Amino acid sequence: MEKKLMKGCEAIGEAAICAGARLFFGYPITPQNEIPEYLSSRMPQVGGTFVQAESEVAASNMLYGASGAGKRVITSSSSPGISLMGEALSYMAGAELPAVIVSIMRAGPGLGGILPSQSDYFQATKGGGHGDYRVMVLAPETVQEAVDHTIKAFDYADKYRNPVIILADGILGQMMEPVTFPEPVRPEDLPEKPWATTGAKGRERNIVNSLYLNPDVLEERNWQLVKKYEAMREDVEFDTYHLDDEVDVMIVAYGTVARIARTAVDTMREQGMRVGLFRPVTVYPFPSDALAEAADKAGAVLTSELSTGQMLEDVKAAIAGKRPVEFFGRVGGNLMAPEEIVEQVTALMERQGRSVA
Amino acid sequence: MQSEIILAGFGGQGVLLIGKLIALAGMDDNREVTWMPAYGPEMRGGTCNCTVVVGDKKIGSPISKRPHHLIALNLPSLDKFEDEVRPGGIIVTNTSLINRRPKRDDIKLVEVPANAIAIEAGSPRAANMVALGAFAAASGLVTLEGLIDVLDKNLAKNPKLAEINRVAVSRGYELGRAGA
Amino acid sequence: MPTVHVEKDRCKGCELCTRVCPEQALGMSEKINAKGYFYPVAKEADKCTGCRRCVLMCPDEAIQVEVKGKRTAPPEALTGAPLHYCPGCTHGVIHSLIGDAIDHLGIREKTVGIAPVGCSVLAYNYFNVDMQQASHGRALALATGIKRGRPDLAVFTYQGDGDLASIGMAETVHAANRGEKVTAIFVNNAIYGMTGGQMAPTTLPGQITSTTRAGRDVKHAGEPIRMVELLNELQTPAYLTRVSVHDPKHILAARKAIRKAFKYQMDGVCFSLVEILSTCPTGWGQTPHDACGWVVDKMTPYFPLGDKKVPEAA
Numbered sequence: 014m015e016k017k018l019m020k021g022c023e024a025i026g027e028a029a030i031c032a033g034a035r036l037f038f039g040y041p042i043t044p045q046n047e048i049p050e051y052l053s054s055r056m057p058q059v060g061g062t063f064v065q066a067e068s069e070v071a072a073s074n075m076l077y078g079a080s081g082a083g084k085r086v087i088t089s090s091s092s093p094g095i096s097l098m099g100e101a102l103s104y105m106a107g108a109e110l111p112a113v114i115v116s117i118m119r120a121g122p123g124l125g126g127i128l129p130s131q132s133d134y135f136q137a138t139k140g141g142g143h144g145d146y147r148v149m150v151l152a153p154e155t156v157q158e159a160v161d162h163t164i165k166a167f168d169y170a171d172k173y174r175n176p177v178i179i180l181a182d183g184i185l186g187q188m189m190e191p192v193t194f195p196e197p198v199r200p201e202d203l204p205e206k207p208w209a210t211t212g213a214k215g216r217e218r219n220i221v222n223s224l225y226l227n228p229d230v231l232e233e234r235n236w237q238l239v240k241k242y243e244a245m246r247e248d249v250e251f252d253t254y255h256l257d258d259e260v261d262v263m264i265v266a267y268g269t270v271a272r273i274a275r276t277a278v279d280t281m282r283e284q285g286m287r288v289g290l291f292r293p294v295t296v297y298p299f300p301s302d303a304l305a306e307a308a309d310k311a312g313a314v315l316t317s318e319l320s321t322g323q324m325l326e327d328v329k330a331a332i333a334g335k336r337p338v339e340f341f342g343r344v345g346g347n348l349m350a351p352e353e354i355v356e357q358v359t360a361l362m363e364r365q366g367r368s369v370a
Numbered sequence: 371m372q373s374e375i376i377l378a379g380f381g382g383q384g385v386l387l388i389g390k391l392i393a394l395a396g397m398d399d400n401r402e403v404t405w406m407p408a409y410g411p412e413m414r415g416g417t418c419n420c421t422v423v424v425g426d427k428k429i430g431s432p433i434s435k436r437p438h439h440l441i442a443l444n445l446p447s448l449d450k451f452e453d454e455v456r457p458g459g460i461i462v463t464n465t466s467l468i469n470r471r472p473k474r475d476d477i478k479l480v481e482v483p484a485n486a487i488a489i490e491a492g493s494p495r496a497a498n499m500v501a502l503g504a505f506a507a508a509s510g511l512v513t514l515e516g517l518i519d520v521l522d523k524n525l526a527k528n529p530k531l532a533e534i535n536r537v538a539v540s541r542g543y544e545l546g547r548a549g550a
Numbered sequence: 551m552p553t554v555h556v557e558k559d560r561c562k563g564c565e566l567c568t569r570v571c572p573e574q575a576l577g578m579s580e581k582i583n584a585k586g587y588f589y590p591v592a593k594e595a596d597k598c599t600g601c602r603r604c605v606l607m608c609p610d611e612a613i614q615v616e617v618k619g620k621r622t623a624p625p626e627a628l629t630g631a632p633l634h635y636c637p638g639c640t641h642g643v644i645h646s647l648i649g650d651a652i653d654h655l656g657i658r659e660k661t662v663g664i665a666p667v668g669c670s671v672l673a674y675n676y677f678n679v680d681m682q683q684a685s686h687g688r689a690l691a692l693a694t695g696i697k698r699g700r701p702d703l704a705v706f707t708y709q710g711d712g713d714l715a716s717i718g719m720a721e722t723v724h725a726a727n728r729g730e731k732v733t734a735i736f737v738n739n740a741i742y743g744m745t746g747g748q749m750a751p752t753t754l755p756g757q758i759t760s761t762t763r764a765g766r767d768v769k770h771a772g773e774p775i776r777m778v779e780l781l782n783e784l785q786t787p788a789y790l791t792r793v794s795v796h797d798p799k800h801i802l803a804a805r806k807a808i809r810k811a812f813k814y815q816m817d818g819v820c821f822s823l824v825e826i827l828s829t830c831p832t833g834w835g836q837t838p839h840d841a842c843g844w845v846v847d848k849m850t851p852y853f854p855l856g857d858k859k860v861p862e863a864a
Contacts, residue, residue, distance in 0.1 A: 018394050018405070040717070041745040044409055046760070050748070053761040065749055065761050065771070068687065068717035093667075093685065124667065124683065127409070188432050189390065189405035191397045269432075276430030350435040380586070 014193045021156045021185040022047035024192050025089070025115055026055060028163035033198035034085040034113070035061035038075035040068055040094060043127045044183040045117035048089040069094040073101030073114075080110040081221040083209030085167055085200065089115035091183075092133050093124065095141065102176055103142025106238075107223025109208075111170030113163065114148075115179045117186040118319075120346040128346025129183035131268060134323035137180045138297040145235050147242045149177045150297040151250075152267045156190035158294075164195065169248060171206075173241055180296060182319065184269040184348070242298070250294035251303050254278060256310070260289040261367045262358045263311035265304065265328050267293045270317050270349070277354035286369060288358055296324065301331035313365050314338045315358055317349065337365070372425030373511055374434035376451050379443030379464075381418040384498035388441070389420040391502060394520040395512040396424040404432040417446050424511060439509060441501050443484065448472065462505045462546075464497060480508045480549045487541050493531070496538035503542025504549070514543045552600030553616040554592040560612035563587030564638030564831075564838040567604035567613055570798055573597040576604060587637070603798040609635065609642030625649025627658045629678045636743075638838020640828045641669060643795045644737060644804075645676050648706065651809045652679065655816060661704040662696050664689040666718075668710035669743040677708075687718025690725035693732040704816060706733040711750040712742050715775050719751075722777070726821050729786040733811045734823040736777060739830040740849065747833040751775045754848055759833070778825050778858045789814045789822035790859040794850065796829065796842035807857075820861045827853055 019027070026048050029037065037056055039049040049065065056063040066072035072088050079086040090098060095116045105112055116137055120130040137150045149169050153159040159181060166177040210219050225231035254275055256263065266274040271292040281288045291307050293300050308314055314336050316325045322340050329338050341357040343349045362369050375392065377385040389405055396403040407420040421437065423429050439460040442448040444467045455461055457476040466485030482504045484497035491500070506512050517539055526532045554576065561583055567590050568576045577593035590613065592598060600617035610633055611624045624630060627649040635641045652658050658679055665673035667686035674681035684692045689707035697705045707714075714722050714736050725732065741759055742748040748761040752774045756765040766774075778790045789811055793804035804826055811822035827849050829841035836844060 016397060018390070018397055018403070041712070041742050041748040041761070043745050046745050046748065050746075050760045054763045063761075067719060067751070070717075124671070124685065183409065184406065184432060187407055187409050189393060190432075191403060272429070273431040275428075279430065348433060351431055352435070 014195070016191045016193055018189050019156060019192050020047055020187060020189050021159050021181065022117070022187070023051040024156050024160050025163050025179065026051035027194060028160040029087045029113070029167075030055060030059055030061070031160075031194050031197040032085065032164045032167040033200040033203050034087050034167060035059065035200055036079050036084055036086040037061070037088065038064045038066050038072040038079070038086070039088050039090065040066050040072050042069075042091045042094045044119060045089050045091050045115065045186050047186070048115060069097035070100065073098035076112045076114075077101050077105050077108070077110060080105065080112045081108065081210050083206040083211055085171075085203065087113040087115065089117065091117045091119050092121050092130070092136075095133060095136060099136075099140075099142035101142075102148065103144050103146060104223050105176045106142070106146035106148060107144060108221050109174040110176070110221065111167075111174050112176045113166045113170055113179065114176055115163070116181070118180065118182045120344065126346045127183065129269060129319060129348065130344065130346060131182055131270065131319035132321075132323065132344065133180070134296065134318070134320060137178045138299070138327070146238065147297055148175060149173065149245055149248075150180050150295065151177065152180045152294060152296045153185060154268050154271050154292065156185065156188060157192045159185055160192050160194060169245075173245060174208075175241065180268070182269050246298045248295065249298050249300045249303070251300040252292040252294055253289065253307065254292070255282060255289035256291060256307055259287065259310045261287045261312040261362050261365070263307060263314050264288065264290045264354065264358065265293070265314060265316045265324070266290065266318065267296055267324065270319060273349060273351050274317055274354055276351040277358070280351060280355055281358060286358070286362075293324070296327075299327045299331065301327070304328065304331040305333070305335070308332045308336045311336060312367055313361055315341060315361055317341045317354060317357070319343055319348065372423060372427075372429065373439065373509070374437040375422045375424075375439045375441065375505075376419055376434070376437045376454070377422065377441045378417065378419035378447030378451055379498070383418070383443045384495065385418055385441070385443060386420050388498045388502040389422045391517060391520050391524070392422050392424065392512055394524065395516040398520065399512070399516060401426060402429050404429050406432040417444075417450075419447065419451075439505070441505050442468065443498065443501060444468065445470070460505065460508050462501050462508065464501055466497065478508065480504050480546055482542060482545050482549075484542070487545075488538050491538040491541060492534040496534050499535045499538035500542035500545075503539040503544075504546030507543045507546030508549065514540065551596065552598045554595070554598055554604065555614045555616060555621070556590055556592075557612045558589040559584045560610045560632055561585075561587055561589035562610055562637035563589060564609065565590075566607045566609065566638055566838050566842070569839050570603045570607045572601065572603065573599060606798045606801045607643065609633070609638065609640055611642065611646060625653045627652035627661070627678050629676055631675050633676060634672055635669065636832040638829065638831045638841065639669070639743075640795045641737065643801060644735065644826055644828060645673070647795070647801070647805045647808050648708070648735060649677070650805055651812045652704070654809055655704075655812055657704045657812070657816065660702065661706070664692050664705070664707040666707065666709040666713040668713050670708055670710060670737065671744065673708045687713050687716070688721055689713065689718065690721040690730070690732070690734060693734075694725055694728070694730050697730055697732050701731070704733075704812060706735060706812070708735045709737065710743075711736075711738045711740065711752040715751040715777050723781065723784070726781045726788055726823065727784050727786050729788065729821050731815050731818055732821060733815050734821075735808070736823055736825040737828045738777075738825055738853065739828040739833070740774070741830050741833040743830050743833050752853070754852055774852060776853060778823065781823060782858045787820045787861040788859050789820055789861055791823075791857045792825040792827070792853055792855050794827040794845055794855055796827070796845040800855075814861065825853070827855075
């Protein structure tokens with residue numbers, strides 16, 4: 014199929030249409046305005062609907078309603094807006110509703126800034142809303158992957174009857190790269206959702222709900238949900254770079270930072286340094302087993318993020334003390350240069366008493 | 371081989387557009403490309419820049435603090451990015467708006483009076499195209515034919531403007547070749 | 551003879567001053583200033599009558615006029631920091647009017663302002679009073695908290711159409727309904743400026759924005775919301791008015807309304823909301839002058855000016 018040069022945000026919008034979604038609900042916030050803007054004109058062209066809601070609270074609850082009615086539906090926002098969607102996320106997880114939420118992270122906390130960040134890793138992978146729930150989280154690093162992940166996210170959402178978050182930063186949202194799109198799914202070809210509130214004609218009533226006042230029933234339900242979250246592990250994805258042989262340092266990074274780290278690895282490899290990169294692609298479920306296995310062949314681990322250390326906790330839990338795990342982060346909207354990662358790795362190797370070249 | 375280029379100027383000078391044209395020409399040439407605009411608060415301050423990376427293998431970082439080349443359409447852009455350019459790289463300056471030469475002597479300088487030539491070509495707004503042509507010639511990164519082709523494919527809605535752009539790119543290309 | 555003083559490096563070249571000068575005493579410079587803009591100069595200084603229309607109209611506090619040794623000055627309740635707004639945007643005019651009201655009532659040291667999310671997110675840099683920064687739409691909830699904790703303070707919110715009438719609708723309606731003794735300054739420019747020109751709840755039917763590229767279709771997006779009229783339905787006493795700042799005459803009327811709104815608050819009378827029709831030359835894709843005309847031609851028919859509700863005590 015024909016290659017197009019597209020901005021990450023617009024490509025995500027087109028991918029949603031490719032996946033058969035015909036409903037978008039959202040609210041403007043930088044740096045993801047190109048998604049609603051794109052879909053405001055694109056949705057009507059394919060017989061779909063775009064609604065600019067009065068707030069992210071409303072937009073995310075429109076998602077709840079549409080999903081409950083059996084439709085593929087998507088929203089997008091950025092950090093403060095995703096905070097407001099925490100309520101609906103929790104309710105959708107509780108009521109087991111599929112939906113896709115695109116989270117284009119900017120720097121926080123509070124109003125923070127509008128520049129790229131990965132400081133909403135906890136918000137995406139550990140909750141965002143209240144209650145014992147999880148959502149699947151995909152973290153693309155290229156515009157093509159953002160397209161592929163968006164399409165997959167709809168399938169995962171339906172497969173697990175659960176919200177799925179696409180977690181990216183302002184770089185991916187604003188960047189243009191060549192992309193191709195697969196053959197679009199026709200909404201009418203999507204399977205029926207027998208649990209949806211489509212009118213109780215010739216069947217028992219369907220109720221979309223997350224209220225369980227009986228503690229035993231609610232407890233049972235929580236354990237059932239855990240089983241589902243465990244089952245998501247079969248769709249865990251990760252990527253490795255120069256990790257086939259033993260390395261002195263393994264860098265762990267996702268999204269934009271993984272790209273920067275890959276440039277750093279190339280530089281270090283040219284200098285003869287034994288360095289590789291492990292990139293979680295799904296960050297929930299986290300590729301813990303694969304990471305632990307990769308760490309067995311590494312002298313030490315450097316986790317690098319645009320946060321003060323969030324994925325770091327998952328990395329440490331996976332490696333469980335078997336290897337030293339160190340951290341390098343930039344925040345506030347600043348990015349690290351590949352050279353900074355090289356410096357950090359070099360310093361780490363020296364601390365470990367390993368020869369740099 | 372990978373080339374990282376920063377293109378900078380005032381908002382409205384069209385630096386994002388010429389960056390996109392380089393990326394499109396690179397894509398048509400089956401190379402890996404990324405185009406990344408600066409979208410932070412500085413956008414409101416009136417300056418504007420983007421980073422384009424063209425390479426032969428999967429591109430890592432889409433931004434660069436050590437670009438190979440710089441296209442500076444105004445003085446603040448030269449001031450801001452001059453020191454970051456790698457030795458041996460190309461700096462294209464728009465002498466219509468930049469009244470100084472770069473301090474660096476380890477770079478390849480291509481000076482073009484972009485606004486003056488654009489006015490001759492028919493529109494002062496085509497200054498960006500002059501600089502683009504000059505850069506293409508000096509760097510060899512994209513061909514003149516490749517640029518004209520993407521111009522025709524992407525900016526052909528207004529035939530008069532398209533012709534002005536073609537003339538401006540070609541004039542810039544001649545100057546870049548002469549200066550290189 | 552009156553003298554026009556131009557602080558040229560504050561100017562953003564919007565030319566609103568030269569347009570409102572009834573004597574054509576002002577013209578634009580030949581040279582550009584440090585920001586790259588042409589700025590006004592008193593080309594025919596002898597024609598100046600000292601009417602001060604240029605002072606009122608300037609969104610960047612760049613012009614002062616001296617008549618018989620008396621020189622106009624920016625309000626003490628403004629910090630004087632250069633404003634970040636786009637050229638010709640009338641946010642700056644409104645800032646000056648609020649500063650004037652605070653000075654006029656002598657309450658600078660007991661005023662707390664609340665900055666919203668939107669173009670005026672940096673308002674805390676410009677008002678020379680204590681300020682709090684709110685999350686999007688919640689300014690009147692913060693105001694309630696401040697006022698209930700410190701009833702002696704003068705509390706005002708500065709909010710745009712997205713902040714006050716979209717995401718903050720619930721907070722707005724309920725603060726008004728509780729009769730919070732605070733002042734809401736509601737800047738309605740019919741578009742989301744900061745995020746790049748999307749539809750606002752007050753975007754006019756047919757108006758083109760980046761999320762209504764074919765124009766606002768009221769069948770799907772609804773009609774623009776008239777906040778003053780909507781709040782007027784509440785039974786709680788309030789001062790509700792709509793003004794505009796598109797020309798000096800209307801700026802003077804707006805000044806009066808804002809002073810009144812603060813006075814009602816200080817006298818413990820009622821909640822007050824002043825809706826101010828404002829321009830967004832960038833978002834509307836118009837020159838600053840044309841944008842002022844658009845306010846008159848397009849906005850005022852839909853958003854009629856004048857007092858909608860005045861408390862009985864007045």
